[in-house]
Amino acid sequence: MSINWLRFVSPSLKKPPLFHLCHLPPLSSSSSAVVVAMSYDKELAAAKKAASLAARLCQKVQKALLQSDVQSKNDKSPVTVADYGSQALVSFVLQQEFPDNFSLVAEEDSKDLRKDGGQEIVERITKLVNDSLTSAGSYNVTLSTEDVLKAIDNGRSEGGSQGRHWVLDPIDGTKGFLRGDQYAIALALLDGGKVVLGVLACPNLPLTSLSDAGQHSPNNKVGCLFFAVVGGGTYMQPLDGSSAVKKLGVKAPPVRIDSQAKYGALSRGDGAIYLRLPHKGYREKIWDHAAGCIVVTEAGGVVTDAAGQPLDFSKGKYLDLDTGIIVTNQKLMPLLFNAVRKSIQEKASSL
Ligand SMILES: Nc1ncnc2c1ncn2[C@@H]1O[C@H](COP(=O)(O)O)[C@@H](OP(=O)(O)O)[C@H]1O
Ligand SMILES: [Mg+2]
Ligand SMILES: [Mg+2]
Ligand SMILES: [Mg+2]
Numbered sequence: 001m002s003i004n005w006l007r008f009v010s011p012s013l014k015k016p017p018l019f020h021l022c023h024l025p026p027l028s029s030s031s032s033a034v035v036v037a038m039s040y041d042k043e044l045a046a047a048k049k050a051a052s053l054a055a056r057l058c059q060k061v062q063k064a065l066l067q068s069d070v071q072s073k074n075d076k077s078p079v080t081v082a083d084y085g086s087q088a089l090v091s092f093v094l095q096q097e098f099p100d101n102f103s104l105v106a107e108e109d110s111k112d113l114r115k116d117g118g119q120e121i122v123e124r125i126t127k128l129v130n131d132s133l134t135s136a137g138s139y140n141v142t143l144s145t146e147d148v149l150k151a152i153d154n155g156r157s158e159g160g161s162q163g164r165h166w167v168l169d170p171i172d173g174t175k176g177f178l179r180g181d182q183y184a185i186a187l188a189l190l191d192g193g194k195v196v197l198g199v200l201a202c203p204n205l206p207l208t209s210l211s212d213a214g215q216h217s218p219n220n221k222v223g224c225l226f227f228a229v230v231g232g233g234t235y236m237q238p239l240d241g242s243s244a245v246k247k248l249g250v251k252a253p254p255v256r257i258d259s260q261a262k263y264g265a266l267s268r269g270d271g272a273i274y275l276r277l278p279h280k281g282y283r284e285k286i287w288d289h290a291a292g293c294i295v296v297t298e299a300g301g302v303v304t305d306a307a308g309q310p311l312d313f314s315k316g317k318y319l320d321l322d323t324g325i326i327v328t329n330q331k332l333m334p335l336l337f338n339a340v341r342k343s344i345q346e347k348a349s350s351l
Contacts, residue, residue, distance in 0.1 A: 040189065040197050040229050042097070047166075047187050047199040048227060049138075050093035054086035054170060054185045055201040055223075055239055057132045061085070062177060062203075068121070070178065071112060078174050081121060083108055085128040086170035086185055088143075088151040092129070094166055095154060096139060105317060106155025106168040107287050113149060122149065159286060161193035161314035169287035173259025180204075182257040184264070188290035193314025198291035200226040201239055202261040210257070210270045226264040228298035234267050263292025263327065267299035272332055275340065277306070277324035284319040292327075302326075302333045306340050 061069060061082035069081045087108045095102050113122050126148045133139055143151070159165045166189055173183035182204050189197040205224045223239030237245040246268075257265065262274050278284065290313055293303045304310055307322035323344060328336050 043189055043197055044199075044227060044229055046094060046097040047189065047197060048225065050090040051185045051187050051199045051201040052225065052239060052241070053093060053132055053136055053138070054089045055203045055225075056136075057085045057089060057128055058082045058171060058177065058183070058185065059203050060131075061128065062180065065178070069124070071121070073112070078178060079108060079112075080171070080174065080177065081125050081128060082177065083171045083174060084110075084113065084125045084148075084152055085132070087155055087168060088125065088129050088148045089132055090168055090170060090185070090187060091151040091154045092133075092143065092147075093138070095151070101164060102154070102166075103157040103159075103164065104155040104166045104168060105157045105159040105286060106152075106166075106170065107285070108152060108170060109156060110149040110152045113152070119145075158316050159190060159313070160316055163192070165190045167195075167287050167290040167313070169260070169291075172288060173257075173261065176258025176261075179258075182259055182261040184259040184261045184291075186260045186287060186291040188287075188294060190286075190290070190313055193312070194230070195290050195294045195313055196230045198226075198228050198294035200224075200260055200264045200291050200295055202226070202259075202264050203239060205257075205261050205264060207238060209268065210265055224264060226267060226295045228267075228294045230294065230298065232298065234295050234299035236264070236268055260288070260292035260295075263289075263296050266301060266327060267295045272329055273336060274327040275324065275336075276327075277340075284321055284325070285317055286313050286319060289319065289325065296327055301329050304333070304337070306344060308337050 061080065071079050073079050087106050091104055091106065094104065112118065122145045126143060126145045129148055130142050133141065155168060157165055159167065166187065169186040171177050171183050172186045177183035182202065185201040187199045188195050202224045204222050206220045206222050207224060208220055221238065224236050225239045226234060226236050228234040233247055235245050235247055265271060266274055289311060293311055296303055304326050305321045306324045306326060309322065311319055311325070313319070324340070326336055326340060
């Protein structure tokens with residue numbers, strides 16, 4: 001079997017990261033283990049609702065992005081009114097649905113928005129959030145600017161191995177979002193330090209496979225909602241709320257796409273390998289992988305670090321990783337794992 005080799009390059013505004021895939025025969029599902037799926041029905045419904053609402057807000061902003069909508073964070077990475085609006089919306093919806101037991105670990109905070117001169121942008125975010133709630137006919141409330149800032153800051157939980165914590169990346173792939181390309185709203189639930197539920201809303205991802213020739217045909221609708229609950233498999237449905245829920249399975253041309261849309265694409269067999277080898281010293285955050293990880297594993301895939309260990313989401317905001325992340329199917333994993341170790345060793349001995 002030949003592997004079309006792959007490489008992950010650091011995110012850049014000009015070019016999405018390389019998501020290099022190869023074609024493989026579908027996996028046979030031979031596992032005879034009986035998994036009793038715990039019910040997370042209410043959590044799943046709320047997560048799908050929150051992510052879909054946030055996706056609509058992001059689509060609206062992406063269509064008419066203003067220069068003033070984009071800010072630069074301390075680490076020089078971009079953040080937009082849509083990142084903040086999406087986080088405020090998801091945080092607000094989840095808090096309404098689970099008022100007694102609410103903890104959220106999310107990427108953004110309101111620090112920069114509260115600085116002098118931030119008022120105008122906060123008002124713009126507040127309007128976006130209120131318009132989204134109104135057009136969805138949800139909750140019958142109008143949030144003040146302070147409500148919106150508080151909703152954003154409710155994402156300041158540290159997570160950990162005890163109890164339940166929601167994990168949110170309000171826009172994963174902000175650089176892709178700014179380019180008009182792929183991005184995802186990635187929401188997951190940790191229970192006892194394990195990811196038990198994940199939802200990935202990918203507003204620009206075609207409903208049919210990325211490797212299909214018809215990718216650019218006008219009939220290929222975009223907007224996918226992937227979701228998975230532990231032990232229950234992975235599903236995809238159109239983001240616009242129309243029916244046609246499809247159960248997915250990992251099976252097997254190189255594609256470049258931003259964000260956790262890569263995990264979604266892999267879960268439906270658009271490709272078979274996603275390797276992420278960030279530069280030394282970069283610390284991966286849980287919101288960049290939690291939802292994507294369960295969407296892939298419930299579709300029959302495997303997600304490990306470069307040492308072959310499962311990702312540990314119980315240590316707070318950061319993933320404590322050996323070198324990088326490998327996402328593939330069970331057949332390819334041993335081969336890929338050996339190749340990755342070999343290449344890391346070669347690199348180390350050449351230094
Ligand atoms: N130097 C780096 N190496 C690896 N990942 C990085 C990085 N700088 C930022 N990221 C993360 O990569 C995410 C985007 O993933 P991808 O590169 O697969 O599109 C970003 O998420 P945000 O866009 O949510 O900030 C950010 O958290
Ligand atoms: Mg991210
Ligand atoms: Mg983000
Ligand atoms: Mg970011």
